[in-house]
Amino acid sequence: MIIKILGVGCSKCEKLEKNVKKAVEELGIDATVEKVEDLKEIVSYGVMTSPALVIDGKVVFAGKVPSTKEIKKLF
Amino acid sequence: MLVVFNWINDQMLKMKWLFELVEKLVENVFGLSMESKIGGSVHFFIYDTIKIFILLSVLIFLISYIQSYFPPERTKKILGRIRGIKGNIIGALLGTITPFCSCSSIPIFIGFTSAGLPIGVTFSFLISSPMVDLASLMLLMSFFGGKIAIAYVVVGVVLAVIGGAIIQKLNMEKYIEDYVWSVESAELELDELTRKDRVDFSRNQVRDIIGRVWPYILIGVGIGATIHNWIPQSIIEKILGENNPFSVLIATLVGVPVYADIFGTIPIAEALIAKGVGIGTVLSFMMAVTTLSLPSMIMLSKVIKPKLLATFVAIVTIGIMIIGYGFNAFSYIFL
Numbered sequence: 001m002i003i004k005i006l007g008v009g010c011s012k013c014e015k016l017e018k019n020v021k022k023a024v025e026e027l028g029i030d031a032t033v034e035k036v037e038d039l040k041e042i043v044s045y046g047v048m049t050s051p052a053l054v055i056d057g058k059v060v061f062a063g064k065v066p067s068t069k070e071i072k073k074l075f
Numbered sequence: 076m077l078v079v080f081n082w083i084n085d086q087m088l089k090m091k092w093l094f095e096l097v098e099k100l101v102e103n104v105f106g107l108s109m110e111s112k113i114g115g116s117v118h119f120f121i122y123d124t125i126k127i128f129i130l131l132s133v134l135i136f137l138i139s140y141i142q143s144y145f146p147p148e149r150t151k152k153i154l155g156r157i158r159g160i161k162g163n164i165i166g167a168l169l170g171t172i173t174p175f176c177s178c179s180s181i182p183i184f185i186g187f188t189s190a191g192l193p194i195g196v197t198f199s200f201l202i203s204s205p206m207v208d209l210a211s212l213m214l215l216m217s218f219f220g221g222k223i224a225i226a227y228v229v230v231g232v233v234l235a236v237i238g239g240a241i242i243q244k245l246n247m248e249k250y251i252e253d254y255v256w257s258v259e260s261a262e263l264e265l266d267e268l269t270r271k272d273r274v275d276f277s278r279n280q281v282r283d284i285i286g287r288v289w290p291y292i293l294i295g296v297g298i299g300a301t302i303h304n305w306i307p308q309s310i311i312e313k314i315l316g317e318n319n320p321f322s323v324l325i326a327t328l329v330g331v332p333v334y335a336d337i338f339g340t341i342p343i344a345e346a347l348i349a350k351g352v353g354i355g356t357v358l359s360f361m362m363a364v365t366t367l368s369l370p371s372m373i374m375l376s377k378v379i380k381p382k383l384l385a386t387f388v389a390i391v392t393i394g395i396m397i398i399g400y401g402f403n404a405f406s407y408i409f410l
Contacts, residue, residue, distance in 0.1 A: 008182075012283075039181060039182060039185060040185070040254065040257070040258050042182060043182055043185045043186050043189065043258050044258055044259050044261060045261055045263065046148060046186070046261035046262055046263030047148070047182070047186075047263060048146075048147040048148055048151070048182045048183050048186040049146060049147055049148075049182070050182065059263055061266075062146070062148065062263070063146060064275075064276060064279065065279070
């Protein structure tokens with residue numbers, strides 16, 4: 001599973017990255033978590049509000065930072 | 076009916092109860108006279124700070140709930156179907172209800188442009204978005220009354236429509252950085268939110284926005300308290316009073332480079348009005364501070380070339396000055 005966090009270096013993006021990594025760890029799933037900071041790539045997903053989460057090429061949400069618990073339900 | 080309305084206005088929006096409570100605190104607990112400079116500024120500072128934070132929390136919550144129906148992704152889709160001046164009008168109106176922080180202006184600009192929206196529509200949105208929103212309407216109503224609040228919103232939207240239309244007419248597409256066009260922007264289908272999602276979103280917005288703007292509010296209230304009680308009326312009137320033909324010019328040029336949002340500028344505006352500064356001059360100052368700033372210009376320069384940036388700044392600045400002089404000329408309607 002490839003998980004991407006879209007966002008340009010804001011504090012919310014870092015928080016989302018932390019929550020996602022924790023969720024992946026706690027569930028023990030095999031996934032790579034990457035951060036995407038290139039605006040062109042971010043907009044190419046149709047996202048205009050950061051941070052956003054992309055799982056296997058699909059945008060799951062944009063413009064919010066859910067808790068680790070909520071993120072776990074997305075996998 | 077009128078009695079009820081007045082009561083709501085006085086107690087809920089103007090918070091007379093809080094004014095009197097802080098008055099008691101200043102006089103009885105601190106032992107300061109309300110007539111003294113120190114007592115007056117302490118009262119201004121405490122009362123305005125508490126009032127703004129209460130209003131802000133309630134308003135941001137309510138407005139975020141409405142805004143959760145209009146994320147920029149949906150705004151883009153709505154605007155994609157409209158052409159001509161109607162696009163500018165809808166763009167400016169959507170700017171007032173789309174959740175917006177200056178940090179997302181670049182992704183929004185690239186998203187709108189690469190989706191094929193006319194450049195003028197995007198600029199109408201970018202002008203109205205920071206300048207006018209529902210929270211500022213309520214806040215202006217609380218501090219200055221309904222007429223001024225509605226006038227601010229109406230002229231703000233009109234400026235956004237006309238400014239966008241002019242940029243459109245000038246055919247400035249070639250001054251957008253080339254890479255913006257090469258972005259392929261996808262249509263994003265976001266899931267419909269549940270009521271709980273919207274409540275969560277609204278609560279987070281309150282926390283985020285207050286977390287971000289509180290220093291500006293304290294600075295604004297501090298400047299307001301200083302103007303209110305320490306700077307002699309004669310000096311303010313000389314610089315910004317109606318007898319100085321350059322008052323609006325000065326207020327606008329001071330406001331342009333400064334970054335703050337409307338919540339921080341309201342206490343300054345309040346103090347200036349109390350010192351006899353014209354309503355148009357004060358509106359120009361608020362519009363200049365909220366709409367243009369050095370940080371936002373630096374960000375925009377990443378997506379548009381200097382010529383378009385300069386045109387945008389010039390159109391908005393001139394528009395704000397026209398609004399200021401216009402309001403000063405017709406101020407008898409509002410006061």
